[in-house]
Every structure is written in C-alpha cells, then in structure tokens.
Amino acid sequence: DEWCADNLKYFADTFGKENIVAAHLHRDEETPHIHVTLVPIVKGERKRRKREEQTKKRYRKKPTDTARLCADDIMTRLKLKSYQDTYAEAMAKYGLQRGIDGSKARHKSTQQYYRDIQKLADSLKSEVVDLQQQKETAQEELRRAKKEIQTEKLKGAATTAATNIAESVGSLFGSNKVKTLERENTALHREVADHEETIEALQDKIQTMQTDHNRQLLDMQQKHRKEMADKETKHKEEISFLKTVIAKATAWFPYFREMLRMENLCRLVGFDERQTATLVSGKPLEYAGELYSEEHKRKFTTERAGFQVMKDTTDKTKLVLAIDRKPIAEWFKEQFDKLRQNIHRPIQPQRKGRGMKL
Secondary structure, eight states, rough: HHHHHHHHHHHHHHHHHGGEEEEEEEOSSOOOOOEEEEEEOOOOOOHHHHHHHHOOOOOOOOOOTTOOOOSSSSSOOHHHHHHHHHHHHTTGGGTTTOTTTTOOOOOOOOOHHHHHHHHHHHHHHHHHHHHHHHHHHHHHHHHHHHHHHHHHHHHHHHHHHHHHHHHHHHHHHHHHHHHHHHHHHHHHHHHHHHHHHHHHHHHHHHHHHHHHHHHHHHHHHHHHHHHHHHHHHHHHHHHHHHHHHHHHHHHHHHHHHHHHHHHHHHHHHTTHHHHHHHHHHTOEEEEEEEETTTTEEEEEEEEEEEEEEEESSSSSOOEEETTTTHHHHHHHHHHHHHHHHHHHHHOOOOOOOOOOOO
C-alpha cells in the first residue's frame, strides 16, 4: 500500500536503491514494521586514512571516489540520529512523531511483549467467560418473559371465557337476574368506597393525633428543661448565699470553723447527737464506753471520764477535744502504746512441780 511504498522510497533515497537487497513487512507485533536488508556500499575517503598517514604506514593509495563496503560510515551516532529525524519527516502524514531526542526510554523486550500479550489473552478469556454468563442469563430472562407472556395470554383467554359464560348464564336466567346482580355489584362497590373513605378519615385522625402528641411532648420537654434550668439557678444562688453566710460567720466568730471541726470529730469518735451538742457548746461531759481512733483504726475502752472541748494550749486559734483535760489524740496514743506493750510482753515459763523420789 501507500505506506509501504513511501518506506521503500525513503530507504532508496537514503541508502541508494541499488544497495537494497530485500524489504519484508512484519505484523507479528502490535505495530506493523518493515525489515530492510541493505549493503553498506559507500564512496569517499576512509576515516582512518588520516590516522594512517600520521603513523607513516605505507598503504597503496586508492582513488577517493572508489566504491567500498563500510558499515561504520553509515552507522555512526550522528547518522543514526539523522535517520530518525528524516524518517519522522517522511512518515509525518501517517501520524508518526519523532521520539524525544536524548530520551532514556527503552524499547519493550520481546519477552515482555509476549508476557503482555499473554496477560491480554487471559483478560480476554475472562471477559469471554463473563459475556457467556451474561448471555446465558439473558437467555434465561427471555425464556421467563416468554413464559410470563404465555401465562398472561392464558389469563386473558380465561377471562374472556368467563365473560362468555356469564353472558350465557345471563341469557339463561333472563334479564331480571342480570339486573339484580348488577344492582348488588353496584351496592358492593358503594360499600367498598364507604369503607375506603372511613379508612382514609381514620388515617387522617391518626396523623392529627400523632402531630398533637409530638407537639405536646415537645412542649413538655421544653417546660422540663426550663424547670431544671430554674432549679439549677436557684441552687447556685442558695450555695452562693450559704458561702456568704459562712464567710461572714467565720469573720464574726473566729472559732466557727473550729467548732464545725469539733462537731465532726465528736461524731467520728462515737458520741451521739446530744452528746456532741453538749461538747460543742463548751460544756463538760462524763462518758464511759468505747471511743474510735481514726489514726489507729480501732476502738479503745475508757472508764467514766470527763470530756470537754477546750482551747489548744499550743495554738490559741485552735480547739481540741480533751479527755480528763488531756487532748484525745495523746490519750489515744497512750492507749495504743499500752496495747502494743501488752502484746509484746514475754510469757513467763511455768515452774515444774517437785515430785517425790522413790
């Protein structure tokens, strides 16, 4: 074709028609290409002539225009690049573009080409299988559709037959019977319509009730949130007021906080509410029983002793709970030391009785 002819013309113009031995078109790859076999016959002085003259070697001189066989002259780097440029210009009308000059791209190897072909073949096989399955599915749907059409035709035929039978029966029983059936049919249709209207009215009523319920629920939620916000605000105000009162009481009564601490200590030790009130008021109290020590995590028993809240002798701004005018912390420590001494007291060995010797 024209592309092959243009290729042969390019090779003839470039290398000489008389030097072309053969040209074969190949289609074994993705892009068709031509293999050209040519004889590298050139004319002109050899490139090594000057080097030979410099080394002063004697060679028989030949005419410079003599034809000679030399592949080196037509396969130089510059000429190969020139062939790429001129060939691209000659084949431009077929959409061929010159490759990037100096590109580091590499041609695809034959092995890689055949590997890609194999992958493509496998992919095509998979697509063929999918298409076959789609074809079978389509055929199955077509058979089902034909069957449904046949069924519809049978239903239509049955309806027609039923109509014909009804007409025949009507003719047998007379026109009065048919009119009666028509009136009953009309009454049934009217009853169905009434029921449908009733159902529609009930649905509207249900929708209205649902809307009202949602609105009431929303109102209740908003009211509840408002009440909670008001309670929280009131609670914060009360706390603020109590803090103010406590601050004033602390300023007016220096022992106010200490009295609160003494009340808590009395309850922790084991006094009841009445006994605690007596002690916090500064009055003496006689007590016999168990007393709990938070420091030692245990109870200690005391005989009848006198208790009273007094000023701390080491710090006049503090109050202490005293037992027989001794701070209860010291009394607890003494009781604990006594208990520990009793536990670690060594046991006296028993003396052996003297027996009678026989």
